[in-house]
Amino acid sequence: MLYNELSMHHRYDLSSPAFEAAFSFLRRSDLAELAAGEYPVCPGVTAYVQRYTTSPAEALDFETHNKYFDIQYVVAGLEAIGVIPRRCLSEQTPYDSARDIQYWHEPEFAGSVVLYPGDYAVLPPEMAHKPRISLGEDRPVRKVVIKVPAVPR
Template sequence: MLTSNLKVVEKYDYLTEKFRRGYEFLRTTDLKALAVGRVDIDGDDIYASVQEYTSLKADTCKFEAHNRYFDIQYVVEGEEQFGYAKRENLTEEAPYDETNDIVFFCEPEEAGTVLLKAGDCIVVAPEDAHKPRCQAKEACYVKKIVIKVRV
């Protein structure tokens, strides 16, 4: 979720153009035709990760966060219950993986969720932890595009 604090919000002002390019990719590309994998938009600065999966029970999914990238997560097909929590309130389950820019967290006492359906998107900042791939009412096929925007 794009929530922030006034102490840090200005450090991301320079990303406006990168976000615009990511949204433009989502608007102008035949997303249903994309194969699973990476699609470069601007090298490592902006790229799309095309994902297809069956949503899972929430207790099998994990909270995660990234240090180097914002995520713009866009659901092309299907739906998922998307968990979110402030990263600063969570306990790391394992150390940060520098190579894959990911850290996993233990399940928090409190977290929010939002239902994402086809056509919905959510922006996840490095300060946010998120729990993707969770089924809503029942497991279903999901096609999602995650636009990675380098900080």
């Protein structure tokens, strides 16, 4: 799934070597055994193996990144990710350049996608997202988030 505004379709090359390296990492047969932590994929691309328990949507915030795409891949477990164009939100916190993150106030309406094991979402900088949402009950999740530089063509 790639979710973005049509006006941005020409902005990024999703077949770049950085994206190819990211998806090659996700095809590793040992993802389920990797310890939580940070893994270099190729220059400029980093994978973060995460283990956590999902939370109710009300306890979470929408976030965006200016410098990177997020590829969020569920290895085990089940979660929803809220999605909405950044332009539809009002700022909750100023952009933190060192961490490449900004948080946003909850909108009146937003969409969501459910990720099952083996599913991924590609989230560009223009798309706010709220990961880790529980579905019915809080559940353990093992996920890999890969940060791919958002380099315009």
